[in-house]
Amino acid sequence: MNIVLLDERQTQNDIWNITAQRQLIHLHEHLNIQIGDTLKVGILNGKRYLTEVIDVSEHVISVKPLHEELIPNKLPVTLIVAMPRPKVLRRLIADSVTLGVEKIILLHSYRVDKSYWQTPFLQQLESFIHLGLEQAGDTQPPKIEVYKRFKPFVEDVLPQFISQDCPAFVAHPYTDIPMPVAIDHACSIIIGPEGGFIPYEVELLQKNGCQVRNLGNRIIRTETVIPYVLGRLFC
Amino acid sequence: MNIVLLDERQTQNDIWNITAQRQLIHLHEHLNIQIGDTLKVGILNGKRYLTEVIDVSEHVISVKPLHEELIPNKLPVTLIVAMPRPKVLRRLIADSVTLGVEKIILLHSYRVDKSYWQTPFLQQLESFIHLGLEQAGDTQPPKIEVYKRFKPFVEDVLPQFISQDCPAFVAHPYTDIPMPVAIDHACSIIIGPEGGFIPYEVELLQKNGCQVRNLGNRIIRTETVIPYVLGRLFC
The missing domain is CATH 3.40.1280.10 (SPOUT methyltransferase, trefoil knot domain)
Structure with missing residues (x-):
């Protein structure tokens, strides 16, 4: 997992919440994600961003978009x-x-x-x-x-x-x-x-x-x- | 499995016997191999042959080499x-x-x-x-x-x-x-x-x-x- 993919519905506010079990397990267990880390987040059928992790708990990881990133060509x-x-x-x-x-x-x-x-x-x-x-x-x-x-x-x-x-x-x-x-x-x-x-x-x-x-x-x-x-x- | 790989020891006689469980399962279950069928057989570190199946039982399939075939380049x-x-x-x-x-x-x-x-x-x-x-x-x-x-x-x-x-x-x-x-x-x-x-x-x-x-x-x-x-x- 090199970006976290979110639905458009999950990215309506200034703060985005990652709540899917599969993604949380990866972020906790493989990346040991911490507040202040940066994280690449993509919006399905939308843009891709570098984000900053602003809150971490067992069931929710919250991020704030920093700036847009390029999507690779098909x-x-x-x-x-x-x-x-x-x-x-x-x-x-x-x-x-x-x-x-x-x-x-x-x-x-x-x-x-x-x-x-x-x-x-x-x-x-x-x-x-x-x-x-x-x-x-x-x-x-x-x-x-x-x-x-x-x-x-x-x-x-x-x-x-x-x-x-x-x-x-x-x-x-x-x-x-x-x-x-x-x-x-x-x-x-x-x-x-x-x-x-x-x-x-x-x-x-x-x-x-x-x-x-x-x-x-x-x-x-x-x-x-x-x-x-x-x-x-x-x- | 597109050829059956045998050891040199298994190919000393005119008739070669296939006896490995893995190979037998494939030949029986996937190919439903019968007497008279042709079968590609390779000798590990050696040549590759087209063979003819001359005997089929649950634990042994016997083949007779017909002619040599080309080995693909590395x-x-x-x-x-x-x-x-x-x-x-x-x-x-x-x-x-x-x-x-x-x-x-x-x-x-x-x-x-x-x-x-x-x-x-x-x-x-x-x-x-x-x-x-x-x-x-x-x-x-x-x-x-x-x-x-x-x-x-x-x-x-x-x-x-x-x-x-x-x-x-x-x-x-x-x-x-x-x-x-x-x-x-x-x-x-x-x-x-x-x-x-x-x-x-x-x-x-x-x-x-x-x-x-x-x-x-x-x-x-x-x-x-x-x-x-x-x-x-x-x-």
Whole structure:
């Protein structure tokens, strides 16, 4: 947690109160926060401030904003990823948010186990986003969309994202053309499930404007390939 | 698990037997392996083969090698990382191995909690390496070294790794010079602990030949920054 994220409602007065259990535990136990310390505080969907701690108790930490700070830039990328195993979902969302992904789409695919869509974690996406924002020092949540049917998404929705200035790259081993490096424009990245997209899916993606690109001959987990490909594309 | 990794001792005869509980569970439950299936099998520190499954039982799966396959290339990088929290260690090692890191060094640093060095996971590094190799389809384990004292490592050991052709980059926010992109030579990457290196440590690293480089203004977790920086450096 590198900033404390508050709701707009919590920042209406001159003094702001931090009352969420998760945040208090971190501030007390990890940072041993004391009166007079400075603390970075962000307003969800708003600005970010350096604040001064003016009161500390077990259930409330009160801060006073000192001055505004810069919010880190987002990466101009839409990350389209086959729905991962539930235990991976939290990390995948938090990491993508930390790295600055602008929009995340969770997509069904043939090799996605249907039971994954039943996970209660899908109801907790907002909290995973907050974790990612607090890690990065960001206040602007990305958009997240969920599509439980592959074909209608690829045929009807995906083409709207794709243009000359905003290509869509599918990370897939069965091509010799490498994934681009250090691009200076927006793009979509499409990451398949464990085991990869099936040939029918790759063909449908290509038919609808996607470019299949190779990331080398190592097989990398979904949650690891996301920072790997973002580091490569946006330098 | 994208290959099954066997010891050299297990591959002395014409028929090779897979008997490790972890591997059997994966092959039975995830792949529902049957006689006649092909299976990728690697020999630790040796070659990699496509094999044919010739016998399947609860406690043994027997395979016959068909032909040799290529092993993926390593990245010419030494990853020097401040000892992470124990629960991060397994993933950090497995991911670094999956991505092809040639050598990993775990290092103490001021902000590393001393209790981290007591973790039993440090005795299990070999099994984390095997997980990473089986994910990547690789058979060549990287070297791992552990240095529990920062100053002697930085003054006496680190300079041996550094040369004109093999610089050492410290990922650190307090510089404007960006981390290089798509280099075509070997290097060392040095990643600090949560909270970063202290100024004394950064100065000592610089004094001993390291170059401090910026990775942007987002604060990224150790386990996430590793694939991110590898994707950027080795394209």
